[in-house]
Amino acid sequence: MRITCPWCGERDHQEFTYRGDAAAKRPAMSDESIEAHQAYVYDRENPDGAHRELWNHTGGCRKHLVVTRNTLTHQITLCEPIGPWAKRLKAAAK
Amino acid sequence: MSGFRLNLRDGVGTAIDSASTVTFIFDGKSYEGLRGDSLASALIANGISIVARSFKYHRPRGIFTAGSEEPSALVTLRKGGRTEPNIRATEVELYDGLIASSQNAWPSVDFDLMAVNQLPGKAFSAGFYYKTFMGPKMAGNRTTQFWWLCEQLIRRAAGLGKGAELPDPDRYGRMNAFCDLLVVGSGAAGLAAAELAANSGASVILCEERALAGGALTSAPDFIDGQLARDWAADKCRQLVSHANVRLLTRTTVQSYFDDNTFMAVERVADHVPTPAKGQVRQRAWNIRAKSAVFATGALERPIVFPGNDKPGVMLADAVRRYAVEYGAAPGKQVVVFTNNDSGWLAARDIARTGVVVAAIVDVRPDVSDVARGAGEDSRAKVFLGSAVTRAKGFRTLSAIEISAYNELTGKVGDTRDTMGCDCLAVSGGWSPAFHLTSQQGTKPVWDAELQAFLPGNPTQKWHGAGAMCGEMGLQAALETGAAAAEAALSEAAVPAGVADIPVVDGDRIDFAPAPVFEIYTGKKSFVDLQHDVTADDVRLAHREGFVSVEHLKRYTTMGMATDQGKTSNLTGLAIMARARDLPIPEVGTTRFRPPYTPTALGAIAGELYGHLKPDRLTPMHDWHVANGASMYANGLWSRPESYNRPGESVEQAYIREARAVRAGVGLVDVSTLGKIDVQGPDAAEFLNRVYSNGFAKLPVGKARYGLMLREDGFLFDDGTTWRLDEHRFLMTTTTAGAGRVMEHLEYHLDVVWPDLKVAIASVTDEWAGVAVAGPKSREVLKACIKGVDVSDKGLPFMGVREGMINGVRVLVARLSFSGERAYEVYCGAGWGQALWDSLLKAGETFDVVPYGLEALSTLRIEKGHVAGPELNGRTTPLDLGLGGMVSNKKNFVGAALLKRSAFHEAGRLQLVAIKSTDGQKIVGGGHLVKGSLENPGESEGHTTSTCFSPELNCYISLAMLKQGTARHGERLFATSPIRNRHVAVEVVSPHMVDPEGGRMRG
Structure with missing residues (x-):
């Protein structure tokens, strides 16, 4: 499998670490409910088909990226930057 | 013993050099072969028919095919560390001095005592193991015990060759390659595809499994553009390799097809020579990333199943043809061809042309095409139409066959049987496309009723099939589909394809469709x-x-x-x-082929990476430790001193001496391995406040704080001290083992959860060397060498952090204690680590400073009740470890919400205690805490975590997790380990066994 890191370019998947479903959003710091945190930690969809997921380029720039991968074919259709510098990268790309 | 070498002439022995003799050894006997021979062809030429014994019944087995699909002729190659079992003799290129031996036979392949296995016959039928060993009781034993009894005998009797027991002396290489087009197979289709791609300027890798490129062309009698097929192939290869953009890899099997058109191919670089040249690898694994691929892997001939069909002498028809034509090795004096399709007839003709007698052609079909008939006439064979071979006869090897009338529609065998003498039966049951690579990628094959075979289905990746691999049989079709596949593949690789110039084939045009006959059933084995x-x-x-x-x-x-x-x-x-x-074949379904295509040496997969694949991490003071008697200990990837052992001293004696010296005076320990993370930015304090369970927002500059980090699910994750160096700058320390995962944890939260926080972090573990100076006299040592720091309680209070100089080296010093004694951690740039260590040792001389290792460090912290890895094991919460006071209820933090879950607060949870041995015995690590005896221990109420001998308490102690432990101090229990036959009487005490008020470290 090949993953195109938005920062480094196309690399072998061995350089990356899977970090799970990108849809899981941590509740805000003001939210202290067990239920909301429970959902964030444990509840996951298991879709057949397109799946947005977090990967970390651990063997490279160590930044996270959101990879859209088809769970049936492993085909990767999109690799997006995420994090504090993502906006700047997107702006620079334009 | 009926194979022989033919008179080599033009068209007979095309692959071998008749002038060059090589000697080889098979089962201890010396034989001669010719350069160009495969081991299989040389064995055939030497009249050796039995080369192996079968897996289960130890039946004699011969050579069945001429390629990598060989099921029978498995041998063990070479000797010593180079021993390699289960190698297909059909793939081995003969070299001078080659040593091969047969497998799974005792005492020899010709006379194998284990062959009695076939006598009970039905006893070893399918499901034998399940039925015999999974019943309720057998011979008065539970079946598992019965299995243990029988397993050794069965394992010895069944199976294949034995692996080498010595280390492999050879090197293996690995290459990464990228190309526009990967072409697998160099037959007509592959060459046509590679040529078009090469002429279009695409980068091409062409892989051929055999030593000689050309595939079926190497023995085909056809002409291409007026040139004999094998000459045409040789010319094409010469042209191809003259292109700078083409790489031809022979002796290279494309083994595996992974996602995103990633392939693993194994090149047998030096398997055809006795030993690799100096510096040469034996095999090389290629990691090929291809924008697109053309699979021109051909088709595999399949047999027809009939009684006795495993007898040596029964072979595939095309294999017999290839041995005769390419190697000039006749597998028999009297060949009979048994077929259900026209290709068998062409094989008969080609075999006869080499001078081998083809006695008969038996075809299940009542009528055949004119082409087949003509080929039959050329071969001068007796023809049996509407007939089948109903039995292969012979003692050990084939000596005769029985032929009966056969109805291909009903499968009925006629009553009368003709017996015909023959020592080689060439069988063709049709052709199955070799779509294994596409199957590895999940492509479902589709049934083709015409060819009576599965064809590759629709691609799920970027590949195109060509030639026989996708059911396009015949040379002309191969050349055409090869070019077409390359064109389609090039468009995927975004390379404009040139115009294909498709050569014209002059040769046999036959219909490959077979009669749908797979088995001749008479009720015999x-x-x-x-x-x-x-x-x-x-x-x-x-x-x-x-x-x-x-x-x-x-x-x-x-x-x-x-x-x-x-x-x-x-x-x-x-x-x-x-x-x-009673179903059509496609409705029964197919299974998926898995990588690799053929068995692959583990060495080739490992390449240069063997041993553990990670770096050894050594601290700047490593050499000093080793030079000063330290026994080193692996702590994750780090190598750390266990203890500094004086002559005659055991590790236990050494650590007790070291720990005692620290409590009485002063000691030095290398703590460079602690994880260190530089945290900077205007929001750094807020960030730390969110990831630690205790408050960090108000930590003053120049102070350190011990922090607990939780996972989001509420379990403890890591601990360590974090030092505020500046308003916006912190130095975080982590446990040695946890450094990597803490870094990932922080990165995740900054990148994904709180991207709005203005914080940057960097791992600086390797940038800093650290030394802890611990003991009542630690202050004196520091005072003797540090400049710019007032080390009085006022100038450097407990948890204070200061910057200073020691012998010209800039240091950070923090007053922290893991041992419970007054102690300091001194950090400097890693390059100065040894200098700092030397300075502290020198300054400590007058105070009898001792270096101490991990064992003493651990002993001191166990006595103090400080938790470490064995307690922070991912199953404990701060509450379990008596650290509830460090869980802030004034703020939200990672893990705060889920730590409130009721299960974490139930009464029955294991809680941290310490235990003291009351009978003088050593406490076993991982032992269980019980009330009963060794024989009848009763229910486990907890377990020991970190154990040691305590010099301070003068007894063996341990930290332990015990049900409701906090309320049970003073109770008597046993720490038991039935598997080690140990049962120790213990008393439960508070984990804070030394200086519970903390006066020593603060004052």
Whole structure:
């Protein structure tokens, strides 16, 4: 499998670490409910088909990226930057 | 013993050099072969028919094919550390001095005592192990015990070759390659594809499994553009390799097809020579990333199953043809061809042309094409139409066959049988496209009723099939589809394709469609899977017992599960099952082929990476430790001193001495391995406040704080001190083992959860060397060497952090204590680590400073009740470890919400305690805390975590997790380990065994 890191370019998947479903959003710091945190930690969809997921380029720039991968074919259709510098990268790309 | 070398002439022995003799040894005897021979062809030429014994029944087995699909002729190659078992003799190129031996036979392949296994016959049928060893009781034993009893005997009797027991002396290489187009197979289709791509300027890698490129062209009698096929192929290869953009890899099998068009190919660089040249690798694994691929992998001939079909002398027709034409090695003096399709007739003609007698052609069909008839006439063979071979006869090897009338529609065998003498039966049951690579990628094959074979289905990746691999049989079709596949592939690789110039073939044009006959059934033993000894009756037995799905059939009979993955047997097995179920073959289904295509040496996969694949991490003071008697200990990837052992001193004696010296005076320990993370930015304090369970927002500059980090699910994750160096700058320390995962944890939260926080972090573990100076006299040592720091309690209070100089080295010093004594951690740039260590040692001389290792460090913290790795094991919360006071209820933090879950607050949880041995025995690590005796311990109420001998308490102690432990101080229990036969009387005490008020470290 090949993953195109938005920062480094196309690399072998061995350089990356899977970090799970990108849809899981941590509740805000003001939210202290067990239920909301429970959902964030444990509840996951298991879709057949397109799946947005977090990967970390651990063997490279160590930044996270959101990879859209088809769970049936492993085909990767999109690799997006995420994090504090993502906006700047997107702006620079334009 | 009936094979022989033919008179070599033009068209006979095209692949070998008749002038160059090589000597080789098989089963201890010396033989001669010719350069260009395969081991199989040389064995045939020397008249050796039995080369192996079968897996289960120890039946004699010969050479069945001429390629990598070989199920039978498995041998062990070479000697000593280079010993390699289960190698297909058909793939081995002969070299001078080659040593091969047969396998799975005792005392020899010709006379094998284990062959009695075939006498009980039915006893070893499919499901034998399940039925025998999974029943309720057997011979008065539980069946598992019975299995243990029998296993050794069975393992010795069944199976294949034995692996080498010495280290492999050879090197293996690895290459990464990228190309526009990967072409697998260099037959007509592959060469046509590679040529078009090469002329279009694409980067091309062309892989050929054999030493000689050309595929079927190397023995085809046809002409291409007026040139003999093999000459045309040789010319094409010469032209191709003259292109700078083409790489031709011969002796290279594309083994595996992974996602995103990533391939693994194994090149046998030096398997055809006695030993690799100096510096040369034996094999090289290629990691090929291809924008697109053309699979021109051809088709594999399959047999027809009939009684006695495993007898040496029964071979595939095309293999007999190739041995005669390419190697000039005749597998028999009297060949009979048995076929259900026209290709068998052409094989008969080509075999006869080399001078071998083809006595008869037996075809199940009542009528055949004119081309087949003509080929039959050329071969001067007696022709039996509408007939079948109903039995292969002979003692050990084939000596005669029985022929009967056969109805291809009903499968009925006639009553009368003709017996005909023959020592080689060349069988053709049709052709199965070799779509294994596409199957590895999940492509479902589709049934082709015409060819009576599965074809590759629709691609799920970027590949295109060409030639026989996708059912386009014949040379002309191969050349055309090869070019077409390359054109389609090039468009995927975004390379404009040039115009293909398709050559014209002058040769046989036959219809490859076979009669749908897979098995001649007479009720006698016939084999489907030659490598795993699966009979046609085993398949029917599976059906009768309900294992009808193809996946069950496979597992119940082990059909197709041998090292050849059933290349020559799967379809036949399916056909037999389909007949038993009265279903069309495609409805029985197919199984998926798995990588690799052929068995691959682990060395080739490992390449240069062996041992553990990670770096050894050494601290700047490592050499000093080793030079000063330290026994080193692996702590994760780090190598750390366990203890500094004086002559005659055991590790236990050494650590007790060291720990005692620290409590009485002062000691030095290398703490460079602690994880260190530089945290900077205007929001750094807020960030730390969110990831630690205790407050960090108000930590003043120049102070350190011990922090607990939780996972979001509420369990403890890591601990360590974090030092505020500046308003916006912190130095975080982590446990040695946890450094990597803490870094990832922080990165995740900054990148994904709180991207709005203005914080940057960097791992600086390797940038800093650290030394802890601990003991009542630690202050004196520091005072003697540090400049710029007031080390009084006022100038450097407990948890204070200061910057200073020691012998010209800038240092950070923090007053922290892991041991419970007054102590300091001194950090400097890693390059100055040894200098700092030396300075502190020198300054400590007058105070009898001792260096101490991990064991003493651990002993001191256990006595103090400080938790570490064994307690922070991912199953404990701060509450369990008595650290509830460090969980802030004034703020939210990672893990705060889920730590409130009721299960974490239930009364029965294990809580941290310490235990003291009351009977003088050593406490076992991992022992259970029980009330009962060793024989009858009762229920476990907890377990020990970190154990040591305490010099301070003068007894063995341990930290432990005990149910409701906090409330049970003073109770008497036993720490038990039945597997080590140890039972120690202990008393439960508070974990804070030394200086519980903390006066020593603060004052």
